[in-house]
Amino acid sequence: MNHQLDQVIAGLQQQVGYLQQAVRNMQGTGAGNARDLQEARSRIEQLQGALGAVSSGGGGQSTDLPCPEKISEHSIRYIERIPGRRIPFDLLVDIPIGATQAATTQGTRTISQDGPFVAVMRYATFQSALQFQVTDPVTGAAATFQGRSFGRFRPVNSVGDLNDAAAGVFNPVVGMAFPGTGAPIFASPSNMSSFRSMEWDGAIEMLNQGSGYPRSNQEVPSAFYMSELNSAFQLGALDFFERGETIQWKVRPTHLNNPSAGNVAGFGAGGLYPFLASQYDVQEGISDPINPNATTDPVVRLPDGILIVGMHGIKIIQPPGPVRIT
Numbered sequence: 001m002n003h004q005l006d007q008v009i010a011g012l013q014q015q016v017g018y019l020q021q022a023v024r025n026m027q028g029t030g031a032g033n034a035r036d037l038q039e040a041r042s043r044i045e046q047l048q049g050a051l052g053a054v055s056s057g058g059g060g061q062s063t064d065l066p067c068p069e070k071i072s073e074h075s076i077r078y079i080e081r082i083p084g085r086r087i088p089f090d091l092l093v094d095i096p097i098g099a100t101q102a103a104t105t106q107g108t109r110t111i112s113q114d115g116p117f118v119a120v121m122r123y124a125t126f127q128s129a130l131q132f133q134v135t136d137p138v139t140g141a142a143a144t145f146q147g148r149s150f151g152r153f154r155p156v157n158s159v160g161d162l163n164d165a166a167a168g169v170f171n172p173v174v175g176m177a178f179p180g181t182g183a184p185i186f187a188s189p190s191n192m193s194s195f196r197s198m199e200w201d202g203a204i205e206m207l208n209q210g211s212g213y214p215r216s217n218q219e220v221p222s223a224f225y226m227s228e229l230n231s232a233f234q235l236g237a238l239d240f241f242e243r244g245e246t247i248q249w250k251v252r253p254t255h256l257n258n259p260s261a262g263n264v265a266g267f268g269a270g271g272l273y274p275f276l277a278s279q280y281d282v283q284e285g286i287s288d289p290i291n292p293n294a295t296t297d298p299v300v301r302l303p304d305g306i307l308i309v310g311m312h313g314i315k316i317i318q319p320p321g322p323v324r325i326t
Contacts, residue, residue: 019040019043019044020044022040026040079118079238079240082116082316083316083318084115084316084317084318085316085317086314086315086316086317087314087315087317088312088313088314088315089117089312089313089314089315090310090311090312091109091111091117091119091247091310091311091312091313092109092308092309092310093107093108093109093249093308093309093310094107094306094307094308095107095249095251095306095307095308095309096304096305096306096307097126097200097251097253097257097304097305097306097307098257098304099256099257099258099301099302099303099304100256101253101256101257102253102256103252104250104251104252105250105251105252106248106249106250106251107248107249107251107309108209108246108247108248108249109246109247109310110244110245110246110247111241111242111243111244111245111246111247112243113243113244114243114315114317114318115243115315115316115317115318116240116241116242116243116315116316116318117240117241117313117314117315117316118238118239118240118241118313118314118315118316119235119238119239119241119311119312119313120234120235120238120239120311120312120313120314121232121233121234121235121311121312121313122206122225122232122233122235122309122310122311122312123225123226123232123233123309123310123311123312124156124204124222124225124226124307124308124309124310125153125154125155125156125226125230125307125308126153126154126155126156126198126199126200126305126306126307126308127151127152127153127154127305127306127308128147128149128150128151128152128153128154128197128198128303128305129150129151129304129305129306130146130147130149130150130197130198130257130258130284130301130302130303130304130305131144131145131146131147131150131302131304132144132145132147132284132286132299132300132301132302133145133299133300133302134286134287134298134299135298135299135300136298137291137293137294137295137298138293145286147197147198147284147285147286147303148197148283148284148285149197149198149283149284152198154196154197154198154199154200154305155196155199155200155226155229155230156200156201156202156222156223156225156226156307157199157200157201157221157222157223157226158195158196158199158201159223160229161194161195161196161199163194164194164195165194191263191264191265191274191278191279192263192279192282193262193263193279193280193283196283197258197280197283197284198257198258198280198303198305200222200253200257200305200307201222201223201253201254201255202221202222202251202252202253202254202307203219203220203221203222203251203252203254204219204220204221204222204225204249204250204251204309205218205219205220205249205250205251205252206220206247206248206249206250207247207248207249207250208241208245208246208247208248209245209246209247209248210241210242210244210245210246215239219250219252222251225309232312238313239311239313249309251307251309256303257303257304257305258279258280258301258303260276260277260279262279263276263278263279265278272294272295275297275299277297277299277301278297278299280301280303281299284301286299286301
């Protein structure tokens, strides 16, 4: 806009200079009459008035261009010019993902009234809350334990699971632990999963429920919410959210947590062991010894977890009350 304004001013200055030279030529040579000189002087005054109006930003009838002050205050708004104190800020939401959660669930966060939020990157992680209960098949006594991954943060995609190609390269093993006389580990190439325990895969859709433009019109794979092993995903532009806007994340798991799938069951101990849901027992430290007296799986696994999704950016702290620029 400033470039266009400079072109208008230069054009007006050129016209004024041309007419002034023409008046001097007519006065020096005696060419032209008084009427021509009066018209030329009148035109010069008009151009000088328009030039002064454009240069000072006061406007004028000779141009429709608004002055720079009006442009910056009412038409164009830059994030860098928003008043307020800048502080690093993380906008997070916790979305519980139950052991049997397969449908779409959601979480929302509202931008507080102390200032707008500008996001620069997005990220996600999954926190394991896996627990299991073991029942003695003889006495019926039950005890509840936490898995090894309980409280630990897990990836939100299986892209980096390069060890899944290692499945099937070792012989079946029965571990005789010391101390103890049982066989707390019964693993087989077709039973023990080589994927990471409590790893979440899914699709994420982010919506702006305020007056702003929606941030996506389709589900985004969770693999695109992080880069490399656990680095945040850089946004393509600064993402501005006004005070009071509500951000909604809709997430849809693409598989159950530690699913009972993809393994073989019942090839040992009379066709009972291993049980179908035991493919992550080795990773979680679950002792599932061969017990001829057991008729059902003595272990009940509850692989609950919490999906943490959010954005990192800048919070612009502004004073209470109406603010001119928001």
